[in-house]
Amino acid sequence: MNxxxxxxxxxxxxxxxRVGQFSGQTSSDYWxxxxxxxxATAAIVLQSVLQHPDLLGVPVALTVxxxxxxxxxxxxxxxxxxxxxxxxxxxxxxxTQNGAINTTATAFTAARRETWGASDxxxxxxxxxxxxxxxxxxxxxVAWLAQYEMRPISGxxxxxxxxxxxxxxxxxxLRDAQARPLDYTSLMAMSDMFYPRVWLRRATVVPAGTxxxxxxxxxxxxxxxxxxxxxxxxxxxGQRFNNGYFDQSAHLWSEAGDLLATSNQIVYYKE
Amino acid sequence: MNxxxxxxxxxxxxxxxRVGQFSGQTSSDYWxxxxxxxxATAAIVLQSVLQHPDLLGVPVALTVxxxxxxxxxxxxxxxxxxxxxxxxxxxxxxxTQNGAINTTATAFTAARRETWGASDxxxxxxxxxxxxxxxxxxxxxVAWLAQYEMRPISGxxxxxxxxxxxxxxxxxxLRDAQARPLDYTSLMAMSDMFYPRVWLRRATVVPAGTxxxxxxxxxxxxxxxxxxxxxxxxxxxGQRFNNGYFDQSAHLWSEAGDLLATSNQIVYYKE
Numbered sequence: 001m002n003x004x005x006x007x008x009x010x011x012x013x014x015x016x017x018r019v020g021q022f023s024g025q026t027s028s029d030y031w032x033x034x035x036x037x038x039x040a041t042a043a044i045v046l047q048s049v050l051q052h053p054d055l056l057g058v059p060v061a062l063t064v065x066x067x068x069x070x071x072x073x074x075x076x077x078x079x080x081x082x083x084x085x086x087x088x089x090x091x092x093x094x095x096t097q098n099g100a101i102n103t104t105a106t107a108f109t110a111a112r113r114e115t116w117g118a119s120d121x122x123x124x125x126x127x128x129x130x131x132x133x134x135x136x137x138x139x140x141x142v143a144w145l146a147q148y149e150m151r152p153i154s155g156x157x158x159x160x161x162x163x164x165x166x167x168x169x170x171x172x173x174l175r176d177a178q179a180r181p182l183d184y185t186s187l188m189a190m191s192d193m194f195y196p197r198v199w200l201r202r203a204t205v206v207p208a209g210t211x212x213x214x215x216x217x218x219x220x221x222x223x224x225x226x227x228x229x230x231x232x233x234x235x236x237x238g239q240r241f242n243n244g245y246f247d248q249s250a251h252l253w254s255e256a257g258d259l260l261a262t263s264n265q266i267v268y269y270k271e
Numbered sequence: 272m273n274x275x276x277x278x279x280x281x282x283x284x285x286x287x288x289r290v291g292q293f294s295g296q297t298s299s300d301y302w303x304x305x306x307x308x309x310x311a312t313a314a315i316v317l318q319s320v321l322q323h324p325d326l327l328g329v330p331v332a333l334t335v336x337x338x339x340x341x342x343x344x345x346x347x348x349x350x351x352x353x354x355x356x357x358x359x360x361x362x363x364x365x366x367t368q369n370g371a372i373n374t375t376a377t378a379f380t381a382a383r384r385e386t387w388g389a390s391d392x393x394x395x396x397x398x399x400x401x402x403x404x405x406x407x408x409x410x411x412x413v414a415w416l417a418q419y420e421m422r423p424i425s426g427x428x429x430x431x432x433x434x435x436x437x438x439x440x441x442x443x444x445l446r447d448a449q450a451r452p453l454d455y456t457s458l459m460a461m462s463d464m465f466y467p468r469v470w471l472r473r474a475t476v477v478p479a480g481t482x483x484x485x486x487x488x489x490x491x492x493x494x495x496x497x498x499x500x501x502x503x504x505x506x507x508x509g510q511r512f513n514n515g516y517f518d519q520s521a522h523l524w525s526e527a528g529d530l531l532a533t534s535n536q537i538v539y540y541k542e
Contacts, residue, residue, distance in 0.1 A: 061537045063483070067354035085339070110516070120509050120510055201389060211359070218518070240388075241390070242494075244381065244386050270386070
């Protein structure tokens with residue numbers, strides 16, 4: 001049994017009663033402030049699809065909606081392939097606790113074939129990971145942060161909350177703190193790695209939480225395997241902040257410069 | 272009864288049997304090559320939410336997955352509010368024909384309140400709409416294109432398919448061809464307005480089709496009403512094209528410069 005905390009967090013038990021129904025346990029290692037780190041929840045959603053006996057292909061798109069916080073403890077996941085075509089498959093997934101839905105999702109998987117390709121989002125210039133200081137997580141930091149090694153290049157969390165913010169872009173190197181080869185589930189979690197843009201934009205802490213995240217996977221399984229436990233370069237920025245919601249757009253490149261995933265989320269904020 | 276073709280395309284009949292179940296008819300006015308224009312289908316999904324008797328708030332996020340082409344004729348839509356909180360609501364929606372699901376969706380609606388705001392995606396410089404020539408739709412063009420007035424500023428559909436493409440960005444002014452005040456449903460449709468980026472990037476026509484689209488609405492109802500039947504500035508670009516799929520990122524501003532919606536889609540392509 002793999003003892004990496006992420007694999008433990010992803011552990012699902014397939015029900016004997018219904019195909020695609022799983023039970024799992026929230027992980028204290030990936031706990032955020034009032035519930036699990038959203039990226040871990042999204043990874044669990046994806047894990048249920050990957051462990052479904054009828055799976056076709058690899059993940060291409062995943063949308064996860066956080067309808068209510070998960071409580072610490074057991075949860076149920078139901079993954080359903082609602083439409084299977086020749087080389088593509090559409091999924092709906094939901095997580096429930098005590099019979100109430102707290103998370104909904106849709107996923108798209110496909111058998112990818114080699115085609116012409118190009119990238120119009122080249123990796124930005126960045127110093128090497130070893131030349132960037134690792135972010136230290138204070139003893140009062142939330143648990144999930146300690147599971148990642150983050151080396152912020154620019155746009156780190158403000159150290160002074162004086163309302164002086166002027167932009168919403170962050171750039172950092174990141175990988176699992178305890179080495180683990182990249183796969184679709186960890187890439188999904190990492191696409192939700194960025195702290196709320198509104199904190200940076202305003203240099204002010206306000207209540208904020210992701211409502212919905214959509215991640216597109218641009219790499220096939222071999223391209224992801226090539227990354228191993230290497231660093232990813234992550235970049236995120238907000239586009240519009242208005243009347244309680246903002247969007248956050250993120251990119252994740254391998255150190256070799258391959259754009260592995262693009263991700264967008266809509267985030268609630270107060271005041 | 273409103274006789275605008277878009278309102279006709281959106282017309283849904285609420286079932287007497289089940290709350291949130293509607294029937295509708297595909298529209299020949301919004302027909303694409305082998306099925307309805309995806310933006311019209313996405314607008315129908317949103318319409319089912321907006322006409323649900325339990326609706327709370329206004330649309331903030333919508334993800335629509337095109338699992339199979341709709342056939343011409345009748346379809347059923349089921350909209351379900353799976354979680355209603357104090358000021359937010361999460362929805363699942365699907366469209367079926369002859370009992371088979373062809374479209375899945377999740378939506379998020381919320382009562383928006385005035386807060387601090389900012390835009391980090393200013394409208395790009397552009398000539399006025401009246402200074403840009405209207406795109407002509409040939410007699411053999413697909414039907415839905417004739418429902419829109421498009422004034423391409425840059426990145427128009429290549430006129431020569433010689434493989435000479437070098438970028439994937441298009442910018443245009445657009446509005447309904449027959450005047451209609453902007454609302455969430457038409458904004459949703461317009462967020463799917465852009466032709467496949469792979470055609471521009473390669474200056475080559477290959478089979479391509481949207482698999483999933485996610486649109487975030489950044490404007491509340493009053494801000495949308497202010498637009499009336501004015502032009503929107505639309506911009507779209509691809510980020511990565513790899514092994515059969517590319518993503519397409521779109522922005523829609525009002526002529527006054529307000530970012531009304533951001534949208535992303537993942538698109539299948541061949542070869």
